[in-house]
Amino acid sequence: MCGFAGWLRWDGAPLPVEERRALLHRMGAQLARRGPDDEGIYDDGVLSFVFRRLAVNDPAGGRQPLYDETGTIVAAVNGEIYNHAALRAGLAGRHAFAGRSDCEVVVHLYEETRDAAFLERLRGMYALLVWDREHRRGLIARDRLGIKPLYYARLRDGLLFASELTALLAHPDCPREVEHADLDHGYIGGEKYTAVNYDRVPTFVRGVSMLGGGETLSLGATGAGAPRRYWSLLPAIARSRETAPRAPETYVREYADLLDESIRLHLEADAPVGVFLSGGLDSSLVAAAAARTARPHCFSVCEATTIATGDMARAAGLTRTLGLPFHPVRYDRATFADELDFSLASLEELVWTMDAPRFAPELFFKFELHRYAKTVQPGLKVILVGQGADEFAGGYSTSFSSPRRAWRDYVADSLEPRVRAAAAAGERAHAPFHCEMLARLTALQSHNLWNEDRVAAAFGVETRVPYLDHRLVEFLAAIPPVLHPELFWNKRIVRDAARRWLPPDLTGAPKVLFWQADDTSSVHAIMAACARRVYPAFRESYLGRDSATTGRFDALHRRVARGGPATRGPVQRLLADMTFMIFERMCGTLHALEVPVPPAEPSRLRPDADWSPEGTALMSGRDAARARSTGGRR
Template sequence: MCGILGAIGTRWLDAIPGVLNTLTPRGPDGYGIVHSDAAILAHRRLAIIDLAGGTQPMQSEDRRWNLSFNGEIYNYRELRAELEATGWTFRSHSDTEVLLQGWRAWGEALLDRLDGIYAFALWDVSARRLILARDRIGIKPLFYALQDKGLVFASTLSPFFALPGFPQRLDPEALRDYLACQAVQAPRSILRDVRQLPPASVLTFEQDTARATTRRFWQPSAPHDTAPFFEDALTEVDAAVRESVRRQMVADVPLGAFLSGGIDSSLMIHYMAEAGVKPLKTFNIRFPQVGFDETPAAQAVAARYATDHTVIDAPAIDGAAFEAAIAALDQPLADPAYVTTHELSRLTRQTVTVAISGDGGDELFAGYPRFAQTEGHFPDSLKRRLVRAGTRSGWLPGRLTRHGLAGREMLLYRHVELGPFPHSRKDMSRYLEPATLSAAHPNDTLELWRDLALGYGAGMDTESLMRADLWTYLSEDCLVKTDRASMDNSLEVRVPLLGNPVLDLVLDWPARIHFDADGGKALLRALARSHLPENVWNRPKHGFSVPLQHYFNGQWSTVCEEHLARCEEIAPFLNAPAVRTLWHSAKRGKASRRLAYTFVVLLIWLARHPISS
């Protein structure tokens, strides 16, 4: 697990070595730089596999191919054996060299064979061609900028802030997406001149023509019409998750697991114990507030599998720790669980270098109630049309907006904190200055999510809603949270529920396989009943979050107030009085705490990363 950086044919070629240190937390164990023609590739390494022989950037024997790679290829041993059988030779025992030789052997077809988490850059000296690629679900990040008829790429946005003279301009549409759903959505970044490579994408840049083309190499499959018998499906899921966990145990460094006490992370412990991981070290966060703490369930799982369990008390996250965690982000992310995941990662890294997480279970196995609330649940009617006309014309109060929405528009309203909903509590225009609002195009809020959701049929049904979340909420919020929190602490986190054996199996099935009389996530709940203590599966669902109102009125209050007081200075594109009014109402429990947190995170981040509008 590493940080990658490079440039092809731009004025920043000579600056790349000097900004490589911005990626040091992602790769504290060493670095490498390769100059080749009008290209430079750089790398910071967190050593996980082949500690002595996996140094990067890696070059082919003839020096034509140069690779800088972030991630892990879990099936690299099988791929290596296949390559060796056809005559390819290897100088190391690393997955990096398998990736390099695999591309030489199979070209882009290699991407269909990879099971892993990755973002990589491959420079072909002879063809003067750069290849960038990112894994199926976007577990590992990759940013790039087309500048000066050349290209700059990096694992995160951080190097772009350090490049001398690089434009630091706000992307209003990225701001719109952030305010709507608390995370910037690929392909945008918060910087107007930088883009994120979307998940499951490969970019080809030809230096001679300065032309870049991007395409998807993988799509979530459309589900089959028929579902297997539930017991048969359960047997197959059990085997697929077991295999995915087994593959992801490969490491030459200490390995542990996050254990929240929920079904997903607890199942990871079960399969890790089955795979014979010893000692099995587990870690969880303990909250003092009722309704947020899952420590008793986590301790029950730890006791069943005799893990070496560590409990971390959440109150240690004071205002200074909160501010530092937000400032460490490469772009704003307002998922409240990021801060606790950051603290969990910091303390976990004191013991292990790799941790297993249960991320992806809710998205892949229908764990959110919203997946069952399709556009058909909100049919239009005369009453809705009258209310809709009344709120939009102003003769009915804006607080009635949601009572006039139907179908897809209602799903959009329920999915966002802010959007194109005039006079309502979710009216984005309330918080943005007019020029920024116009440039943000609020009517296009969640355009990517809508396009994805409509890509699997005529309407927004459960199957399409689940698939839309894979490349939006999961990839740009949940996985960003885990990647940034862990890698800022030099910890690699793996997510077996999103491994190929599980994805390839579950995405083929219709959504109804995931639902029973108790709601969604039926398959994972059934596995939990088979393998885990009753107090893990026989209780209400918990999300991994934090008690925001408690922190707003306690340990984080001073930091938040200080930044809100400077709102006009830090973010002149915001309506500062409206933001402060929201904050004070949220502290009293009278407004959206999540939205107030969204603005606080933005202000703290902008104070450390000033950008122009």
Template sequence: MCGIAGMFDTRGKRDFDRALMQRLNDIQFHRGPDEGDLYLEPGLAFGHRRLSIIDLSTGQQPLFNEDGSVCVVFNGEIYNYQELVPELEALGHVFHTRSDTEVIVHAWEAWGEDCVQRFRGMFAFALWDRNQQTLFMARDRLGVKPLHYAFLADGTLIFGSELKVLTQHPGLDRTIDPLAVEEYFALGYVAEPRTIFAGARKLQPAECLCVRRGHPIPAPRLYWDVRFSLDNPLSLEDAGHELVDRIRESVRLRMIAEVPLGAFLSGGVDSSAVVATMAGLSDMPVNTCSIAFDDPAFNESAFAQMVADRYRTNHHVETVKSDDFDLIDTLAGLYDEPYADSSAIPTYRVCQLARKHVTVALSGDGGDESMGGYRRYRMHMMEEKMRGAMPFGVRKPVFGLLGRMYPKADWAPRVFRAKTTFQALARDSVQAYFHSVSILRDDMRRSLFSADFQRKLGGYHALEVFRRHADAAQTDDPLALIQYIDLKTYLVGDINTKVDRASMAHSLEVREPLMDHPLVEWLATLPSGLKIKGQEGKYVFKRSMEPLLPHEVLYRPKMGFSVPLARWFRGPLKQRVRDAMLGDTLAATGIFNQGYLRHLVDAHQSGARDYSASLWTLMMFEAFLRSQGLAAPRVVAGEASLQGCM
């Protein structure tokens, strides 16, 4: 795993300052502490930080083809590189290393932009072809590896694995994008392709960008997409057998490494299945790592121990105190833009633990999205049946009124908490799903944002992110539609972002076998009834794993990697949250309604309401501003279309 950075003159061949390029590269030293190098020529500067995993002796970057005319900097792993080498050699290409990186330069020479179609893995890379005067950038299909970029006013294209690379450049416009703020407070992250800064963008998953010097700048191009055909005729039994075989192949490819390798083991179904599969492929005990919590309500380490005992893994456990909240400022610096998933805290800790024992760790991320594991999927499906029983013209006024009138009852048993359900039934499917996953829902964001900031939004609504992806989904199946949306949004903006930054902070490579794109494509052919059956999510997956995992692990309620925010904000963080919400930093932005901020704090700390998720989202925004030195950031009026993201 590595960090990449670079500058490219899209108009001419200006010389770039080597010291500036060094700063851009060094700011992400943590991504690759083993080696680092620069390459500069007129109009181009590449930087690379290396975490050595494969071909430890000769895999240095930037890496060139035989005559030095093609150069690449690359972050990730091409898992099928050993299959591609003989094919490229048969075409006359000569390899000088044993690294997967060299496959990229020769694949570009052989197949041009279509080279990305041949790669199986997680990757973000930038490639320079001097003969064609072309810079080519690409990101993997599921967005496991990040790539940020910006076009500056003087024609310079800058890029980097992390946003902090771009902010090192004095020419970057660091004006806050109001549309990104709207997305953040709805979703808890800034959705691709935006960043929090108006002047920077993220390359979206499965996108490539080909820029030729002296030519107009094109829009990024999508080179892959998943289609939920749901037309696979396999029986439950046959689908289960094939699923096990496909997971085994994916795990096998991800066990190739020349450094110590292990796995995260949370005690959930996905990570347990990965560990069980690894154990079946290895002659040696698997190294596993788990985090335990001293609060029983959040501790699932006993289930991890069951799996560790069954497969006799080298199991490492560390207990995290339930008041492990001293990472707030650390996380703000890691993520470079507002990021509100509080499970980043235990994720950071488990990566910290794993790096003591291994350099590469396999995870179970991606299983919920592809196999229907989230509880919200089952709730959405139940609501869809109710929506289908009544025309929208009737539902909207009836349930809209009930949603407005019914009291909010966070304190009550779930059966009496009907307000959210009524609100969902008054919406169409995409609106309802957006409503269900929003951290601060529409009415809360309207109350939160100042009148001036709402004018700057120009009518933009974060729902447009979901609408855009829903329009591309090519399915009207209720489950498949929201799975597709999650694969494009939550998996990328939340899960992959969380794991990449937390792991790279500790120079740990994390590999995700359940995000293998052939596996994801195949799962999209399975009927939704094999994924959710009644109240059971991941139905075919759990059935297929019954011979390999304890029943208690497979069929217990999902816990997730959560932390006790509500208690923190009424106890040890009571004063800190009050200072953050009502202090000068948020007030100086002009974004927020100060009276509503006070309401959130007072209502939560009095016990009248549980606003812990909203307060955490605001705390991380405030911590981001401080980490960036943005005491009074400039916020410009946004465009309500995606044109501003190109």
């Protein structure tokens, strides 16, 4: 996990060099957790940027910015180029490499093409900048799936860019008016947030844009171009209509081969690697495949919901079978609200971390899981996760929280409305699940990948997502629609491929969304306790004593204080409104504040070595009875 931030200025009147350096250090300070190991600066008066590095590959020789042999081409790369060994071999003899860094291939590939064509050869996750200092032209680009973020803002006389919104806001010229249309309003117990936008990736600030996955933007000494797409899923979808179907087993075998290669490549690092193991199919497959060549530490959330659904039992059983270090971490109301000493400063840190007015159970739990992992394994720099396995393989066709009887019900309930909406917008007709794939591309960037990136960056950890290797995604999109009901219903293609690594109790485990169960009252109790603890300090710091706004907040807080199931809505609303006001203040004042980002505090969470599926102290109601009767299995 690295990051960069800076600007391109074409008005011919750059700031004095001392001011430029000071401003770059301010922007870089906001990326300090993301890149804790080193800082490098490039500044030629037209292009100025700072790079913060997390040293994962070639710690000694991989410093950035990167340069070609003559110093003419300069680059900054946040991410990993997984096919760098093959690319390096192809460049050997024509180019001299300064070190072993995977990112150095970017400089030499651009050196040969001098345009965006080299991006088609990269396999990985990245946000990058390349600049030809002699001809004063270059580009910024983002990986195909949008795993790594890259913001930009157009100014009258230049362009700002940064890996995080806070780094962009540290520049005094950055726009900072909150975009209300982008806001999420709390959290719900379902598959998505209440305001998932499938059309575009939000930034929450008017005048600030996010470069889309698979897009590049050209840079020059006199201006910047419009975003241009260098990758799309549409060619793979077109192949699905042009190719005769093969036997389903053939697709399963080829998918397993591609996934096997992807996991192997994602394990490459000169630093310790771990796995976030939910106990579900996707992360279990990653852990099992990784265990053949590595011994990653596995971290799991031990909460009433994850016990009730059987996920904890499966995670424990798998790590025991594989002989992997296992870290079940206790999550309950008392621990999260009281022992963590959750406060206004805690909520502000989360909003700051997320680059967004968001606070929901999933990101909160993952944020604290990263903190715990770094506390017990300080050298840990890479975490593999199962994110992205569902979106393109039918993972949401049926699940624990949204059960359906057959593929046709999934199409009728979830996909046909999207098909009709696409037709109404004049888009080309696609098979229903292809419409879903295209929509999920944006949804991933808006939420899942956003959350994974930000919570990991807060602790100097790089999250890797082997299911989102673009070759895997293209492979799934190219499967003929006639086979979708067979291969994508209940994610059959992944389940059958997983038999290469996993036993039947894991390949047959139902899809369970994180923290979802019959009874989610334990999770909402955590959120309610956090809201109650934060509000008094929030009221003092953010609200006027006699304003109508204060009265509205007070009324919400009184409803939250009553407790009970009826408070779920008020808790969501109170947390959403508090995070919005924190975000709004952050946007308005960051440029005027000296805000060094302190190192992350160590975790106060405890390992939960004593849990068992029958241990109902964390559970209540239907989930406890269900766990007792099934031994944690369904």
